[in-house]
Amino acid sequence: MASSPSSAAAPTPDPDPPGSFLLATCQPGAEEVLAVRLAAALPGSARGAWRRGVVSVRLPAAGELLDLDLLRGRVVFARALFRCFGQAHWKGEGERSAALRDRLPEARFDALHCVPRDVRGVAAADVASSPAAVAAAAALGAEFPHARLGPARPGEIVLDCVVDGPDRWWLGWHRATTPATFHPGGYHPRALPSQAVSRAWLKLDEAIATFGIDIAPGTRVCEWGAAPGGACQRLLEAGLEVVAVDPAPLDAVVALAPGFTQWRKRARDVALRDMRGFRWLLSDMNIDPTSTLEAVGRVATAPGSTLEGLVLTLKIPDWSRAAALDEWLAAVRSWGFAPEARQLSTGGREVCVVARRGTRPRAARRRGGRQRSIRGGPRRATRRADR
Numbered sequence: 001m002a003s004s005p006s007s008a009a010a011p012t013p014d015p016d017p018p019g020s021f022l023l024a025t026c027q028p029g030a031e032e033v034l035a036v037r038l039a040a041a042l043p044g045s046a047r048g049a050w051r052r053g054v055v056s057v058r059l060p061a062a063g064e065l066l067d068l069d070l071l072r073g074r075v076v077f078a079r080a081l082f083r084c085f086g087q088a089h090w091k092g093e094g095e096r097s098a099a100l101r102d103r104l105p106e107a108r109f110d111a112l113h114c115v116p117r118d119v120r121g122v123a124a125a126d127v128a129s130s131p132a133a134v135a136a137a138a139a140l141g142a143e144f145p146h147a148r149l150g151p152a153r154p155g156e157i158v159l160d161c162v163v164d165g166p167d168r169w170w171l172g173w174h175r176a177t178t179p180a181t182f183h184p185g186g187y188h189p190r191a192l193p194s195q196a197v198s199r200a201w202l203k204l205d206e207a208i209a210t211f212g213i214d215i216a217p218g219t220r221v222c223e224w225g226a227a228p229g230g231a232c233q234r235l236l237e238a239g240l241e242v243v244a245v246d247p248a249p250l251d252a253v254v255a256l257a258p259g260f261t262q263w264r265k266r267a268r269d270v271a272l273r274d275m276r277g278f279r280w281l282l283s284d285m286n287i288d289p290t291s292t293l294e295a296v297g298r299v300a301t302a303p304g305s306t307l308e309g310l311v312l313t314l315k316i317p318d319w320s321r322a323a324a325l326d327e328w329l330a331a332v333r334s335w336g337f338a339p340e341a342r343q344l345s346t347g348g349r350e351v352c353v354v355a356r357r358g359t360r361p362r363a364a365r366r367r368g369g370r371q372r373s374i375r376g377g378p379r380r381a382t383r384r385a386d387r
């Protein structure tokens with residue numbers, strides 16, 4: 001096993017062979033939903049290992065090229081998604097190094113990401129520093145002394161390790177491409193600041209980082225379902241002019257902030273003319289997704305609507321409702337917005353949908369509109385697709 005620092009001139013090559021499995025981690029409880037979406041995106045794949053917080057699939061052709069960015073976008077519920085070499089296990093610590101060598105190909109890795117499989121009770125920002133992750137990172141760090149622990153830089157090859165137990169680790173790799181792939185296990189690395197009035201501050205912070213939401217200071221935005229006010233607080237910190245719509249009161253820290261207004265009413269009671277002038281609409285109402293979408297659709301499709309973007313938290317009251325996700329995204333598309341979705345690492349049983357007006361998602365715009373398929377993605381000299 002070899003490792004060395006990468007350089008801009010010579011990107012680290014994909015490991016060869018690339019691994020005949022895919023492994024995805026998820027919020028505990030989301031395994032079935034995730035497995036169904038993986039199977040739909042990858043016809044011919046077969047269910048592999050299945051544990052709380054982890055789903056793997058065997059690929060029909062071991063060396064097959066896959067576009068993991070596209071796949072991550074389709075499956076929505078994966079926190080980390082990577083090519084997997086399988087599980088290494090050993091009986092005593094003395095056997096560990098040999099077990100790792102058996103499992104891993106000769107390859108160079110730029111960064112190491114270690115996370116425990118079962119993350120119950122661990123805050124997203126603390127997952128990589130949990131005792132199981134630290135122990136695995138120390139052992140793998142000894143095998144790969146040039147690979148850095150912690151966040152990867154764009155284009156780097158990451159060695160992924162999901163700790164199933166002290167003597168069993170799943171091992172695999174991915175190329176760091178988007179913000180969610182830079183951090184161990186796809187977890188948002190920031191913690192909730194002490195001054196935040198609710199966890200929604202952190203959820204919105206993760207959505208901003210994940211989806212590259214960039215709203216110019218001074219822009220007027222509106223949040224439906226805003227109390228007690230963590231998300232509004234994050235928006236105010238970004239220099240935005242914020243109107244909150246919620247029948248419940250907001251925390252005084254937010255309510256008295258300059259640039260902030262609250263309309264104490266329900267979303268459906270807001271007149272369409274009052275929604276004109278807002279560039280972005282956020283919704284975090286604790287109601288069924290169909291009711292959220294009905295309310296948002298009324299405003300997004302209104303003549304003269306000035307909305308350019310949406311950030312919608314769709315609550316999933318029970319996992320069976322997640323089967324409707326593609327219909328929900330189709331509804332957003334039918335309004336002339338391009339939706340992207342992810343179950344955030346700092347959120348609960350819900351999906352974050354970010355949609356920009358226009359019919360092409362952000363990634364397609366960056367590619368000049370070129371259509372991609374998950375299988376057989378293009379390879380370029382400077383950035384080879386994950387294999």
Ligand SMILES: C[S@@+](CC[C@H](N)C(=O)[O-])C[C@H]1O[C@@H](n2cnc3c(N)ncnc32)[C@H](O)[C@@H]1O
Nearest residue numbers: 198200225226228229230231266267284285286
């Ligand atoms: C999860 S909390 C929102 C947390 C909030 N985004 C924050 O940053 O702290 C859900 C909120 O949705 C509000 N809500 C529920 N139905 C609503 C509706 N029809 N219109 C507006 N707000 C609603 C509730 O009053 C509640 O305050």
